[in-house]
Amino acid sequence: MDIGNSSVKLAFFQEEDMVLNQTFTFENLFQVMDLLQEKIPERLIVSSVVLDAEDFISSLKEAFPSVLVFDTNTKIPISNLYRTPGTLGPDRLPPLVAARQVFPDSDILNIDAGTCIKYNFMNRSGEFLGGGHFPGIGNAF
Numbered sequence: 001m002d003i004g005n006s007s008v009k010l011a012f013f014q015e016e017d018m019v020l021n022q023t024f025t026f027e028n029l030f031q032v033m034d035l036l037q038e039k040i041p042e043r044l045i046v047s048s049v050v051l052d053a054e055d056f057i058s059s060l061k062e063a064f065p066s067v068l069v070f071d072t073n074t075k076i077p078i079s080n081l082y083r084t085p086g087t088l089g090p091d092r093l094p095p096l097v098a099a100r101q102v103f104p105d106s107d108i109l110n111i112d113a114g115t116c117i118k119y120n121f122m123n124r125s126g127e128f129l130g131g132g133h134f135p136g137i138g139n140a141f
Contacts, residue, residue, distance in 0.1 A: 003048035005115035047090040078126040
């Protein structure tokens with residue numbers, strides 16, 4: 001689950017196959033909880049760039065004991081060489097971790113075009129070297 005600036009994205013996987021992918025507005029967060037209670041995931045990973053999502057995340061932790069909140073302390077199979085890792089948004093590394101599983105010996109440039117456009121680069125050795133983020137298309141003008 002990615003709690004972003006303008007929406008909440010939720011994807012369900014069975015093994016390596018994505019079986020459901022949905023996007024919700026913040027006004028419909030109760031629908032996220034309804035869907036989770038219907039599907040009952042074995043594990044739930046959450047990243048959030050929204051500071052006032054703590055109450056929602058707390059309710060997730062109460063309802064699902066297997067919630068992992070992704071942050072700068074989360075152990076991952078890539079090296080974060082970002083100079084100030086504590087300032088890196090928690091939504092920037094998970095796509096690289098996933099891409100490394102699919103393309104293990106490749107340089108990877110991940111581009112996320114949402115409210116912000118984020119570019120993140122990881123070399124073939126699994127080292128995150130940084131990137132940048134810019135206003136999204138709807139926010140540029």
